Amino acid sequence: MRNLLRVLRLPWRCAPVLALVQLLATTVAGLVPVAAADLTAELIDRLGTGHPAHGALLWPTGALITLAALGALLQHANRYASRELTRRVGLHTQQELFGAVAARDDLATLENPGFHNQVRLAQQAAASGPQQLVSTVLSILQSAIATIGFLLSCAAFAPLPTLLVILSATPGIVAQRRLVRLRANATVSSAPHLRRQLFYVQLLLDLRAAKEIRLFGIGLPLLHRLREETDHANRLDRTVDVATLRTDAALSLLTAVASGGALGSVVFEIAHGNGSVGDLAVLIAALAGVQSGVAGIVSQIANLSQTLALFGHYTSLVHDGPHAPRPEASSAAAATPPADRLAPCIRFESVWFRYDEHGPWILRDLDLCLPPGVVVGLVGLNGAGKSTLAKLLCRLYEPTRGTITWDGVDIRTIAMAEYRSRVSAVFQDFMTYDLSAHDNIALGAAGGDGGGSGGGGAADGDGGEPGFGVTREAVQDAAEAAGAHEIVTRLPVGYDSMLSRMFADARPSTPGAAVPGVLLSGGQWQRVALARAAVRGRARLFILDEPAASLDPFAEAEQRSRMRTLLEGKTGLLISHRLDAIRRAGHIVVLREGRVVEQGAHDALLAADGDYARLFRLQAQGFGDEVEPRVGQSVGQGSDKS
Numbered sequence: 001m002r003n004l005l006r007v008l009r010l011p012w013r014c015a016p017v018l019a020l021v022q023l024l025a026t027t028v029a030g031l032v033p034v035a036a037a038d039l040t041a042e043l044i045d046r047l048g049t050g051h052p053a054h055g056a057l058l059w060p061t062g063a064l065i066t067l068a069a070l071g072a073l074l075q076h077a078n079r080y081a082s083r084e085l086t087r088r089v090g091l092h093t094q095q096e097l098f099g100a101v102a103a104r105d106d107l108a109t110l111e112n113p114g115f116h117n118q119v120r121l122a123q124q125a126a127a128s129g130p131q132q133l134v135s136t137v138l139s140i141l142q143s144a145i146a147t148i149g150f151l152l153s154c155a156a157f158a159p160l161p162t163l164l165v166i167l168s169a170t171p172g173i174v175a176q177r178r179l180v181r182l183r184a185n186a187t188v189s190s191a192p193h194l195r196r197q198l199f200y201v202q203l204l205l206d207l208r209a210a211k212e213i214r215l216f217g218i219g220l221p222l223l224h225r226l227r228e229e230t231d232h233a234n235r236l237d238r239t240v241d242v243a244t245l246r247t248d249a250a251l252s253l254l255t256a257v258a259s260g261g262a263l264g265s266v267v268f269e270i271a272h273g274n275g276s277v278g279d280l281a282v283l284i285a286a287l288a289g290v291q292s293g294v295a296g297i298v299s300q301i302a303n304l305s306q307t308l309a310l311f312g313h314y315t316s317l318v319h320d321g322p323h324a325p326r327p328e329a330s331s332a333a334a335a336t337p338p339a340d341r342l343a344p345c346i347r348f349e350s351v352w353f354r355y356d357e358h359g360p361w362i363l364r365d366l367d368l369c370l371p372p373g374v375v376v377g378l379v380g381l382n383g384a385g386k387s388t389l390a391k392l393l394c395r396l397y398e399p400t401r402g403t404i405t406w407d408g409v410d411i412r413t414i415a416m417a418e419y420r421s422r423v424s425a426v427f428q429d430f431m432t433y434d435l436s437a438h439d440n441i442a443l444g445a446a447g448g449d450g451g452g453s454g455g456g457g458a459a460d461g462d463g464g465e466p467g468f469g470v471t472r473e474a475v476q477d478a479a480e481a482a483g484a485h486e487i488v489t490r491l492p493v494g495y496d497s498m499l500s501r502m503f504a505d506a507r508p509s510t511p512g513a514a515v516p517g518v519l520l521s522g523g524q525w526q527r528v529a530l531a532r533a534a535v536r537g538r539a540r541l542f543i544l545d546e547p548a549a550s551l552d553p554f555a556e557a558e559q560r561s562r563m564r565t566l567l568e569g570k571t572g573l574l575i576s577h578r579l580d581a582i583r584r585a586g587h588i589v590v591l592r593e594g595r596v597v598e599q600g601a602h603d604a605l606l607a608a609d610g611d612y613a614r615l616f617r618l619q620a621q622g623f624g625d626e627v628e629p630r631v632g633q634s635v636g637q638g639s640d641k642s
């Protein structure tokens with residue numbers, strides 16, 4: 001009932017005038033057939049009197065024509081109001097639904113398949129559900145008005161046949177309830193298959209996947225899997241359709257028998273002089289009206305329960321379910337964020353972490369300090385937990401045990417938006433957005449205060465384009481700091497160039513002409529990603545996860561000096577397998593199976609001859625470098641040799 005009220009409120013909130021038009025049109029449309037039946041009976045009776053005066057026929061005929069015209073007009077008005085309401089309510093629910101999805105701060109929810117199934121069902125419900133529900137409620141109202149009108153017309157003349165017709169609808173109520181349950185279960189069961197289906201469709205269209213799909217000939221197997229998923233969803237749907245067909249056929253048979261009996265008894269009564277021919281006409285119409293009205297109400301109520309059940313997934317996701325966005329758990333304590341110092345001190349204190357409660361521990365009793373103003377280099381073998389540690393620092397997950405502090409304050413107690421505005425990152429799997437070069441960089445400032453690397457203006461000021469709250473100047477500064485400015489200026493329309501082959505964008509400077517998009521190389525994208533991190537004006541902690549993985553040696557050397565400027569005085573975490581880059585970090589931490597096994601300066605670690613020294617030696621040998629640090633070797637010697 002609460003869901004129903006929520007849904008019915010939606011049209012009133014989104015477009016009250018249209019909602020009123022629809023309500024009025026539906027009410028009048030319910031009355032039109034009743035009035036038309038009465039007028040027809042009146043006309044038949046007047047015609048039956050022999051030679052009626054023209055005047056006596058004029059008004060019922062005129063009224064019938066007016067009613068027909070009114071009925072048609074209302075139908076058109078109703079259709080327009082309904083379509084417009086669908087658009088407006090659809091926009092509202094879309095914003096609410098994806099607002100709720102975007103409001104989830106963590107990644108754990110997004111890694112839950114149940115959450116995705118629910119989003120899929122909620123999307124299905126939000127697309128047309130509210131308007132469908134409103135239409136159903138209005139149809140019930142319309143059928144109820146017409147049925148009551150017809151009931152009044154025939155109950156006095158033929159109470160028993162009327163009762164028979166009403167009773168014949170009772171089995172329908174039970175059968176429809178069963179069908180609703182079946183349909184609701186099938187909808188839930190087919191959600192994972194429909195999601196998979198969408199996944200294969202997107203994969204077949206994906207430009208990044210296109211290379212492997214073509215080279216490895218994956219197209220046909222993918223198509224086969226797409227078919228399997230569709231078949232599976234169709235099978236579930238078909239089962240319900242078959243059950244519906246059987247039930248509806250049986251009910252129709254029952255109804256035909258009941259209305260045949262009712263009609264027979266009415267004809268019998270009138271044949272024995274209990275009523276006029278006009279009465280017969282109105283009774284036949286009224287009985288048919290009651291029968292179809294009651295059947296209509298039963299099936300509409302079934303539709304209502306079905307749509308309502310589906311809409312429950314929407315309200316549960318947006319308002320009150322386990323996946324609904326929760327107010328920040330620590331918002332009460334968030335009143336005292338640490339001072340916004342240029343370089344914070346970050347500490348991991350006995351941090352344990354695993355991705356799910358049955359999974360393996362990824363970080364184990366980890367103690368680690370990122371000192372203020374120091375860039376810490378983090379190394380370790382594949383799967384050691386480096387990126388996981390970075391994700392914890394971004395609060396994409398919470399430690400399972402232990403705490404992470406920012407200048408002594410548990411980061412969980414800092415308001416999320418405030419915290420994240422102070423952190424910037426280039427992830428190992430950074431995003432490439434099918435947007436303009438400007439947008440690709442400006443996005444970095446969207447959730448913070450903007451302002452750029454140089455702390456410029458935050459608004460869409462002069463020279464800036466609308467969106468993402470950062471000026472073109474700040475974007476350019478960040479691009480220069482990341483070594484992306486020259487790349488972008490060489491593009492067809494500079495910062496306005498669309499970095500995509502999937503979308504083209506018409507710029508104001510070239511009205512009407514769509515400028516084809518361009519694709520960047522891996523290394524060029526990496527610099528754009530670094531610029532996106534650099535534009536985050538209030539960031540005090542920089543996390544760089546393999547920021548040079550795609551750069552050529554010249555670009556890497558250039559980036560190193562640029563990053564020194566960018567990170568100056570800030571706290572940083574540099575994750576890399578390129579130990580040549582790591583060795584320059586102020587402090588190096590070695591992670592093995594989620595534990596810190598070594599830390600210190602490059603020279604000291606080489607001298608210690610542990611994991612780091614072995615990794616470094618191995619990498620240096622790859623270049624034919626004869627580095628052989630020995631245990632006990634002095635720090636100075638180690639440094640010189642390597």
Ligand SMILES: Nc1ncnc2c1ncn2[C@@H]1O[C@H](COP(=O)(O)OP(=O)(O)OP(=O)(O)O)[C@@H](O)[C@H]1O
Nearest residue numbers: 111355362380381382383384385386387388389428
């Ligand atoms: N979202 C996730 N859900 C479940 N397990 C995950 C997830 N992300 C990473 N893991 C697991 O956590 C472990 C550590 O992964 P992580 O990416 O932190 O390693 P890494 O040290 O960064 O490795 P690499 O050097 O290969 O980038 C891996 O065993 C990985 O399978």
